[in-house]
Amino acid sequence: MRTIRPGRLSDLAELQQLFVDTISSVCRPDYTAKQLEVWTSGVNNEQRWRDILLNQFVLVALQDTEIVGFATLDAGHYIDLLYVHKDYQRQGIAQELYTEIEKEARQQQQVELTADVSITARVFFESVGFSVINEQVVMRQGVELINFRMRKFLHSR
Template identity: 35%
Template sequence: MLQWLRRLFQGPAKDATPQQAPRPEDDAPPVETPQSEVPAPPPADPMAPFLPFQIRPLEVADLNRLLGVFRDAIQVGSAGEYDQQQRDAWSRGQNYDSLISLLSEGETVVAQWDDELVGFAQRIADNINMVYVHPDSARVGIATLLYQHLEDSARVEGIPSLITHASLTALEFFRFMGFDSEGEEQADRGGVNLKRHLMRKSLGNFQ
């Protein structure tokens, strides 16, 4: 049914050169492409406004489902950039108790699709600390909406810029969101190194 609706909204194929833009990845916490060579954003899914998901603040009842989203996003979504040892070390970096403790800081929002929790994102002050979407719910704009909610609240607070430590999986996503890389980093997860990028975006909220 969903595929039929997408074909209906897309309409007949147009006589145009196919777009070559890569898709942004749905993940977060890392070469560089010169700014002039950053690829154009991918075409939007025409059904995205009609899909039954919502972005809302984190609730206590959500906490027992977040760890599964976190681990599946890493193990499946980052398989193209990190090997199994790296993904295992990364996904073991949080357990249930430590994730709850971390999410008690700052602002956390979740994406709910029908009755399923399919993604979450966190901002601590000026740091976009997490953006994770379950791989089964990727590529429909959920990560973008999660991030945009956090950026909007940062603007309201008058924060002048945002930073993130972006995984290689999330690098193009954050570039699409307007971040620039300030250089490559190495993150240590239980003695295993993972490459990532320190990235920054100006929000223009200067006094």
């Protein structure tokens, strides 16, 4: 049985592991080994992760008791993180999490959602109505990572 609930500080270690495992396997076709290493090293910024859980709108998807995905909304309009466990890809989990994130943004009367999206995630974000604003080159530890600034306008329903 799958459920979605608010994230909590006690989820920290499991979310960090899911982040690393997902990037390392799912994003492998789109990024080099060095790029993946630099990207996953973000897991070591413990304060950023704690701040996310304390200050952002965080949802986790559970399959029974295992966390199989999570999404975060910062400042009501920026999707900071959206990851689905490597063993649970293509089962509608990202769609479920995204739907709840968008619902929260609409409740906060946001006019748009934005996200910085990996090459791997771009297709998913386009499928839920986002458009690319521009391609970005992000430098991390001297390594270039390509991602896309994307936006979706939220019109009242």
